[in-house]
Amino acid sequence: MNIGVYGTGTIASWCSSFINQINSDDIVTYGCATSPGFDATEFANKWGWKNVYGSLEEMLADNNVDIIYVAVPNTLHKEICMKAIEAGKGIICEKPFAMNYRETKEIIDAAKAKGVFCSEALWPSFLPIRDMVKTEIESGTIGEVVAGDILQLDNSTFLPRVMDLNLGGGSILDEGPYAIGAMVDYFGTDIESVHAHVRKFETGVDAGSHYEVKYKNGVTVHVHQTMDWVKEQHLDTITIIGTKGKIWMNAVANPSQCIIYDSMGEKIKELEIPKQLVNQGMPPVSGYEHEWIAFEKAFSTGVKETNEVTYEKTLTIAKIMSEIRKQGQISFPNEGELF
Numbered sequence: 283m284n285i286g287v288y289g290t291g292t293i294a295s296w297c298s299s300f301i302n303q304i305n306s307d308d309i310v311t312y313g314c315a316t317s318p319g320f321d322a323t324e325f326a327n328k329w330g331w332k333n334v335y336g337s338l339e340e341m342l343a344d345n346n347v348d349i350i351y352v353a354v355p356n357t358l359h360k361e362i363c364m365k366a367i368e369a370g371k372g373i374i375c376e377k378p379f380a381m382n383y384r385e386t387k388e389i390i391d392a393a394k395a396k397g398v399f400c401s402e403a404l405w406p407s408f409l410p411i412r413d414m415v416k417t418e419i420e421s422g423t424i425g426e427v428v429a430g431d432i433l434q435l436d437n438s439t440f441l442p443r444v445m446d447l448n449l450g451g452g453s454i455l456d457e458g459p460y461a462i463g464a465m466v467d468y469f470g471t472d473i474e475s476v477h478a479h480v481r482k483f484e485t486g487v488d489a490g491s492h493y494e495v496k497y498k499n500g501v502t503v504h505v506h507q508t509m510d511w512v513k514e515q516h517l518d519t520i521t522i523i524g525t526k527g528k529i530w531m532n533a534v535a536n537p538s539q540c541i542i543y544d545s546m547g548e549k550i551k552e553l554e555i556p557k558q559l560v561n562q563g564m565p566p567v568s569g570y571e572h573e574w575i576a577f578e579k580a581f582s583t584g585v586k587e588t589n590e591v592t593y594e595k596t597l598t599i600a601k602i603m604s605e606i607r608k609q610g611q612i613s614f615p616n617e618g619e620l621f
Contacts, residue, residue, distance in 0.1 A: 283578045284312035286341045286371070288362055289353035290325035293376055297351070297403075298329035299562040300570040309578050315341045317354065338362065342369040349374055349399065349581065355443060356450030357614070360385045367392045372399030374577055377459035378603065379596050381450055382620040386600035390593050399581050401588050402596045404463050406535040408572040410556050412467050412590075415522070415529060415540065419468065423542060423550070424524030430469055430503035431521040434461045434534045435490075435511040444509060445485050450614055452487035453509040454480075458603045460535045461505050463595070465495065468522055471598040474498045480610025481508075488612050495602065536569050 285301075287294050294314075301309055313333035316322045326334045335341040342350070342365065350366040352359055352375040360380050363373050373393065379402040380386040393400035406412070419427060434457055438444050444451040478493035490508025497503070511517070520537070522529040527544040531537035540553040558568040573590075580588045587593050604620040607613070 283308060283581050284310045284346055284348045285351050285374075286313045286315070286335075286344070286347040286349065287311075287331070287351040287353055288315050288338055288341065288366075289351075290314060290316045290320070290322050291353065294325070294351070294353040295329065295563070296561050296567060297353070297570055297574070298325075298331070300559055301574055302330060303559045303562070304571050304574060306575075306578070308582065309574055312347055313341055313344065338365065342366060342371060348372060349577070351403070352376060356381060356455055357448070360389060363389045364392060367396050367398055367400075370396065370398060372581060374399075374401050374403050376403045377463075378450075378455045379459075379600060381455070381614060381617055382607070383597070383600040383604040384619050384621055386597055390597065393586070394593075397586070399577075399586050400593070401577060401580070402459075402591050402599075403573060404459055404591050404596075404599075405570050405573045406460060407463055407467055407595070408576050408588075408590045409536060409558075409569050410572065411531075411537060411540060411553070414553050414555075415468065415531070418529060418542060418553070419522065419524075423526075424522065424528055425526030425545075427469070427501060427522060427524050429501060429523040430465065431519075431523070432461050432465060432503065432505040432507075432534060433517050433519050434505070434507040435517040436507075436509055437511050437513045437516070438509045445483065445487060447486040448615055451485070452612060453490050453507055454488050454603050454606055454610075454612065457507050457509060458606070459599055461507050462599045462602050463591075464520055464534050465503050465505065466595050466598050468520075469495075469497060469501055469503055471594055472498045473598070473602070476602055476605045476609075478606040478609045480606065480612065482610070482612070483510075486612075488607075488610055491606055491610060493606055536567075 314331040315335040349372040480491040532539040
C-alpha cells in the first residue's frame with residue numbers, strides 16, 4: 283500500500299512515526315505534498331517519505347500512489363477527498379471526516395461509486411481494548427446494558443486551529459469524534475434522539491457541550507465534553523452501566539485502565555491492556571499502529587471499508603455532531619446545509 287500524504291503537520295508527523303516503527307514492506311511512505319506556498323521536503327527528509335510533490339495534482343497523477351492520507355485542516359477535507367476519489371485513489375481521512383453529515387455522505391457516496399477504499403482515521407476505534415470491552419458486554423459480564431456516561435473535560439484552547447471558526451474549530455469537531463466514536467462502538471448506531479446544550483466562545487466556535495443520546499432500545503448515554511476545562515483537573519472517563527455491574531475506563535480515546543465492577547461496587551476484574559507503540563517525539567501518544575495495520579489489511583484484500591470504522595459508523599458520528607451543532611447554532615463560513 284503506497285501512501286501519499288497531503289498535509290505535513292502534527293498528525294501527519296505522528297502517523298509517520300508509527301508507520302516507520304511498524305516497519306512493514308506492505309505499508310509504504312511513498313510520497314508527500316502540502317498546501318500551496320509550503321515545501322514538504324523537510325517533512326519528507328525527517329520521516330523518510332520517498333517522494334516530494336509540488337502539488338496535490340502532481341501526487342494524484344502518480345499511478346504508483348494507492349492511498350491519499352488527508353491530514354489537512356477540517357475545512358479542506360471534502361475538497362481533497364473528492365479530488366482523490368475522482369483520480370481513482372483510495373482515501374484515509376483524518377477526523378472529523380468532514381464538516382457535517384451532508385459532506386460526509388457525499389464523500390462516501392463518491393467513494394462507493396468509484397469503487398475505491400475509504401476510511402476515517404479514527405484511531406481509538408482500532409485499539410484492541412475496544413473489542414475486549416465489547417466482548418465483555420456481549421458475554422453478559424455486566425448484564426443488560428442500560429446506560430452510559432462519557433466525560434471528556436480537557437483544555438485545548440492553546441491550539442489556534444480549535445479557536446478559529448474559519449478552520450472548523452470547536453469542541454464538537456475536535457473532540458466529538460472521540461466521544462461519539464466510543465459511544466457508537468459500545469452502544470451501537472440505532473439512535474432515537476439527541477438533545478444538546480452548547481456553550482460558545484466569542485470567536486463563534488463551541489467551548490463545550492452536554493448532550494443526551496437516547497437509543498431505540500431504551501439505553502440513554504450522557505456525554506459532557508469541553509475544551510476549556512481547568513488544565514490541572516483533566517477528566518476523561520467512560521462508564522458503561524449494566525443491570526449486574528459496570529465497566530469503567532480512565533480515558534475516552536486510549537485508556538490505560540479498564541475495571542469491571544459488580545452491582546455492589548466490588549471489583550470483578552481488570553482487563554490487561556496490550557502494550558502499544560509510542561510516538562517518537564512529544565507528546566508520547568500511543569496506539570496509532572493499529573489503524574495503519576487495519577488499513578493495509580483491508581486495502582490488500584480488496585475491502586473498501588474497515589470493520590473497525592464502517593461507513594455506517596462514520597455517517598452516524600457525523601449525523602450526531604451535525605445535530606448537536608444545529609441545536610447549538612454553530613455554523614461555519616460558506617458551509618452550506620448540515621444535512
